[in-house]
Amino acid sequence: MILLDRISVLLVFLITTFSAIGQEKNVAFSYRTVSTQQHSGYYNPNGISTSFEGAINAKNYLTGRESNSERTNKIQQLLDKHNKVVLPNYPITVSTKGLSLKSNSTLIFQPKSQLIMENNSQDYYQLLKVHGVSNVKIYNANLKGDRKGHRSKSGEWGYGISIRSAKDILIQNSKITDFWGDGIAIGYSNTSTNRNIEIRNAFIDNNRRNGISIMNVNGLLLENIYVSNTNGTLPMFGIDFEPNNASDNLNNIRINNIQSYNNKMGGLMITFNNLKPNSAKNILFNINNFSDDSSHEGILIAGIPKTSKNLKGQINLNNITLTRNARPLTGRTIHNDNVVVNIENLDVRNPKNKNISHAEVDRVFKTKKNYSIKFRR
Numbered sequence: 289m290i291l292l293d294r295i296s297v298l299l300v301f302l303i304t305t306f307s308a309i310g311q312e313k314n315v316a317f318s319y320r321t322v323s324t325q326q327h328s329g330y331y332n333p334n335g336i337s338t339s340f341e342g343a344i345n346a347k348n349y350l351t352g353r354e355s356n357s358e359r360t361n362k363i364q365q366l367l368d369k370h371n372k373v374v375l376p377n378y379p380i381t382v383s384t385k386g387l388s389l390k391s392n393s394t395l396i397f398q399p400k401s402q403l404i405m406e407n408n409s410q411d412y413y414q415l416l417k418v419h420g421v422s423n424v425k426i427y428n429a430n431l432k433g434d435r436k437g438h439r440s441k442s443g444e445w446g447y448g449i450s451i452r453s454a455k456d457i458l459i460q461n462s463k464i465t466d467f468w469g470d471g472i473a474i475g476y477s478n479t480s481t482n483r484n485i486e487i488r489n490a491f492i493d494n495n496r497r498n499g500i501s502i503m504n505v506n507g508l509l510l511e512n513i514y515v516s517n518t519n520g521t522l523p524m525f526g527i528d529f530e531p532n533n534a535s536d537n538l539n540n541i542r543i544n545n546i547q548s549y550n551n552k553m554g555g556l557m558i559t560f561n562n563l564k565p566n567s568a569k570n571i572l573f574n575i576n577n578f579s580d581d582s583s584h585e586g587i588l589i590a591g592i593p594k595t596s597k598n599l600k601g602q603i604n605l606n607n608i609t610l611t612r613n614a615r616p617l618t619g620r621t622i623h624n625d626n627v628v629v630n631i632e633n634l635d636v637r638n639p640k641n642k643n644i645s646h647a648e649v650d651r652v653f654k655t656k657k658n659y660s661i662k663f664r665r
Contacts, residue, residue: 315584315614317519317552322493330514330547331491335399335428336461340374343396347376356383356406363387367395375401379432382406384413391421397428405434405467411443413468414450418457420479425458433467435496435520444497444521445469452476455483462490471495471515476504476532483507496520498528499551504536509544516549524553526583529573534564539601541573548580554588555580555610560599561591561621571601571627579609586610586636590620592627600626607664611637616644625658635664 324333346363354362360383366373367387372394379402387403389395395416397403405415415431418424431448438446446468451457452475464471471492474482482505492499492515499515502508515526523530526548529538538560548555556578563569580586587610592599608631610616616636622629636644 315552319494319517319519320550320582322491322514322516322549326549327491327514330512331463331489332461333399333463335397336489338396338427340396343372343374343394344370345374345376350376350380356381357385359383360385360387367393372396374398375403377401379404382415384408384410386414386417388417388419389421389424389426392423393421394425394427395429397430399428401428402430402432404432405446407434407437407439409439410446411440412445414447415467416449418449418451418454420453422455422457424454424456425460426462427460429459429462429464431462431464431467433465433495435466435468435494438468443468446496447471447473448495449473450475451482451485453480453482454485457482457485459487460489462487463492464490465493465495467495469495469497470499470501472500474500474502474505474508476536478535481506481537485509486511488512490514492526493517494519498523499526500528502527502529502538502541503532504538505541506537507540509542510546511542511544513545514547514549516551518551518553522553523557524551525557525588526551526555526580527557529558531560531562533562534567536563537569538573539569539571541575543573543575543578545577546579548578548583550581551583553583554585555583556586557588557590558603559588559591560596563591563596563599566598567596568598569600571599571603573603575603575605575608577607578605579611580613581611583613585615585618586613587616588618588620589622589629590618592622592624594623596624597626599624601628603627603629605629605631605634607633609635609637610639612640614640619659622658627658629659631659631661633664634661
């Protein structure tokens with residue numbers, strides 16, 4: 289058994305070769321209901337105002353007697369043919385085939401619209417696919433996954449929204465819950481990097497793997513998002529930046545006004561473990577107004593070893609509040625001085641380990657040349 293010194297235990301700055309998601313298998317979790325009041329400043333259930341001009345209403349093409357497969361095919365035909373589609377103002381169930389959006393298109397949900405993934409046993413599905421397209425807008429999405437009725441125990445890749453090889457994408461005012469994998473996955477591709485993706489105003493809750501997974505993007509805005517209760521299969525973070533392979537990129541990332549709450553393993557993870565040591569990458573993260581409450585870890589930054597000498601850039605965090613975490617701020621394998629981590633206005637509140645304090649956090653992190661931390665006073 290490796291005995292960690294008292295400083296490492298209290299301050300949770302762990303220098304280790306383990307996976308960035310850690311080896312904790314006994315972290316307790318209990319789902320905590322999120323009230324409308326809690327997420328009201330992030331997601332508007334009545335929808336944001338958007339023009340229906342020139343839109344096709346899918347209600348006019350559905351009888352209500354279709355099978356899930358027939359209904360899915362009819363809606364897909366509308367999405368393929370028309371540039372602007374409005375969904376019926378009532379919930380509809382979609383087959384595991386899911387729905388694909390084309391370039392230069394807009395999909396609008398009405399206040400009572402909802403797309404529900406049918407119960408299934410598949411390891412892998414995507415309710416909405418934004419693949420190989422550009423200039424797509426999705427407004428007021430309400431997506432519900434099948435985790436409560438999933439018919440197998442295997443797999444972890446059932447996604448609410450999957451984005452691959454896409455550019456100029458806007459997802460505004462969305463509710464995404466109960467998926468077998470990730471609420472949103474901004475994924476890898478062998479063809480091109482995702483570019484200019486914006487996700488604004490969202491409530492993302494009770495997804496099984498991650499709330500939002502980001503593997504490959506150059507130009508991303510996450511703004512005004514409440515992500516909570518992620519639990520089921522690792523990593524179980526609210527937001528997880530984690531490239532899958534050496535061809536992936538994470539650059540020009542902006543994160544503004546995020547509330548993470550009660551995600552089993554953590555609120556925010558940024559790791560580069562899957563990049564090859566000789567990968568030449570530039571990274572830039574600007575994170576403002578991030579808060580986590582009651583997740584096991586608040587923020588985890590990892591996977592930047594000395595061997596990654598061609599990985600260069602900055603991770604800037606400002607106005608960070610970490611509350612009731614077992615591990616508020618964790619760094620693992622961060623030895624590359626070409627990647628600078630700047631943290632300003634950090635506030636650690638009521639940590640589950642009562643010995644953690646601002647002074648103790650500062651005592652450990654100041655030994656890292658590439659770290660700078662300033663606390664909120």
